[in-house]
Amino acid sequence: MQSSKRLCFIAFHVLEQKLKNQKPDQNLLNEIPNESCPLFVTYHKNEDDLRGCIGNLGGLNLRTGIPEYAIIAAMQDPRFDPISVSELPTLSVAVSLLVNYQPVDALDWEVGKHGILINYKGKSGTYLPEVALEQNWDQKTTLQQLLLKAGVRVKLTDEVIKEIKCTRYESSKETISWAEYEQMKK
Template structure:
C-alpha cells in the first residue's frame, strides 16, 4: 500500500501490462469509504482534453524544474480520478496512479500527473527524453454501485474494485479501470482471478473464494491525448 504526501491512500489502476493469470502480482492500495456516492453531477460529461494538456504542462514543469502552470480553466469540482501515462507507438504503460477519494480536479490532476509519472513502483521514473513519446489519459470515476455478486458487472463498461480476505485473514482491496479487461482479452472470471492475484491473494482461486468477494462497480470517463496533440494545442495558442 502507498500513501501520498498528504497521507491519502493512492491507488494504482494497474494491469495493462500483459499478465499470466497464475502469477501473483504486486499488491496495490485502493482507497474508498464504505459509502460510494454518485459523483457524476447533473449528468454532464466531466473529462476533457484540457485536463490531459494540463497534466502534460505539470509534468513538463516538474521534469525541467520550471514554475508550475497556473490554475486551469476547467471545473475544479471534486471527483475520484486516475492519471495514466503510456509511451511509444505501442503505448506501453509507464505509470497509472489515482485515488478513490473525491479530490478537487485542479489539485488532484496536478498531484497525480507527477505521482503516476515518477512514483509508480512498477516502472522507472519518466525522464526528459521520454516526454515527446508520451500519451496521457485522465479517468474521472463515477456511478459507484455495490454489485450483487462478483459477476454483476459488464466487461468494457464497468471498472471494478474488490474487497476480499486473503489466506492470512487480512482484508485486501484491488481495482481495474474499465479498459483493462478489454485490453487483456479477459472475461469476467479471468478478470476477477487476475485482480485477486494483483491484490495479493496467493492461494488457489475457486468458486468459494470468488463468491466471498465484495465487488463495487463504477464507470469511468476517460480522455486521452498524445504529445503531438499537446504540441498542436500549444501552437494554436490555447495553452
C-alpha cells in the same frame, strides 16, 4: 463529471514544467473544475506500453488532484523508473474520472464498460474499465488477476466469488499524445 482533452493537456503541462524545474501556469490550473471525483492519470509510451498509472479512489478535488497525480503517475509508480524529459515525445497521457459507483455481486459487471474494486478478506484492488478489455480477459480471469494484484493467492472458486465484495464503476476517460499537446500549445 466528464474528463476532457484539456485536462490531459494540463496534466502534460504540469509534468513538462516539473521536468524542466519550472512552475506550472496558474491560469491553466485554475481551468480545472473545483469539484471532487476519484481519478487516475495514466501514461503510455508508443501508444501501447504502460509507463505509469496511479490514482485515488477516495475522491479528490480535481484542481489539486490532477496536477498531483500527473506527477505521481510519472515519477512515483513503483513499477517503473521516473519518466525523463527525453521520453516526452513518445508519451500519451489519459485522465480518467471515475463515476457511478455501485456495490454489486462479483460477476455483475461488463468487461470494457465497468471498472471493478474488490475486497477479499481485507485485501483490495481495482482495475479501470479498459484493463480487462485490453488484456482480453473475461470476468473470471479479471477477478483472478485482481486477487493476485491484491496479494491474495487463492484459486477463484464459486465459494471465493461469493466472498468477494465488489463495487463496479464507470470511467470518463480522455487521452492525448505529446504531439497533440504540442499542437494545443500553439
